[in-house]
Amino acid sequence: MQKCSRSKLLVLFASCMFIMAGCVEQKPLEKLGLITSAGYDLVGKEQIKGIVVVQKFDPMAKSVTKVISAISKTSKGLRQAENLKSNQKLVSGQLRSVVYSRELAERGIIQLVDTLNRDAAIGNMVYLTIADQTAEEIMKIDQSKTNINLGTYIYNLIKQNVEGEQIISPTLQEFNHNYYDIGKDPVLPILKLQGGDVVISGVGLFKEDRLVDELKQSQLFFLKILVDKYKAGTLEIGFKKEELQDIMLKGLVPSPLYNKVYLTIDNIRSKSKIKLIDKQNLKFKVEIKLDSRLLEMTEPLDLAKPATVKLLEKKMNKAMEKQVEDLLYHLRELDIDPIGFGNEYEVHYRGQQISKEKWRELYKKAEFDVQVKNRIEKTGVID
8 A cells, every 4th residue: 555655656746747847938949049249339328229149040941140239228128129120039148249339438338247247148258349449330240251150250259369368368257357356457359340350459458347548469468478377479579770780690681671670579488476565655576587489580690699699688678678667657647457556555455445546546656667587498490
């Protein structure tokens, strides 16, 4: 009798589980529009134009990409308006990249970023970017030429440059960390149309959530070294010909194309260290150590002599110190701190809570002692 009761209970339990499974909301892929990329533009003073790239799936055909746009005052309002233009329910679980227009970024983007944070379907590894002009021109690029989903293209464009150490990681998680951190400001890559393609033209510098300036590609080398450990990247340095006259190979005609001698190095490995050496006068010591390869020269130099390499290292150190100092004082003038000097100061500010306002007031008088030690390990050998 007891065995019979147990059997009945097992059957009843299995039936309940089957019924409950049937009640779970089913979401067949062909009924969903997967948003892979989203863009935002400012319209007038109070409205936002949202543009989404949607991946649609048809069991009878290949996947189809569609661009949908709408205008509203909030991101939730945008989603409702965009759904009215789609025959499939739009979902954000596959969102890979977000593009904000330059105008919107200059006004502040934290409201729109916060919406991403509140959406449980969106992961914190979504890439955030800035459009050189409008997000719409990026989002509505003619995809028939590339035959690729724009959301996937932008994601891969950012990802491979992050992995190649050309730019600083611009994930939602990184933006949140730097925005809410008292001693650091965010940076995001800037996208631009060039020859019909989307390219990274530089890096946008933020004061909290507002875009205030831009670093071009040639300036990213030192920003990356100061922010992260760095094992890639190239740098071009120019010297007056008379500075290197003594180490040029004799008997060869100087190149008529250049007024200077240009050298290109790439970074094998690097390490930077920031230390507060004078709390009272707010002076920081910035040490950068590089191991590099000499890849190219516009004039032939006598590299067979160790003294030549030592002279090049010395001159490069001096030139790079000047460039790093120029960058640091430029950032200070803009009142932004993407490097994280505020974090180093906060470590020494014991016993009291330092505010963002307090740090920005102190940062205005910060001084920097920069020392660069570059060791040329190879000359002209590329693996």
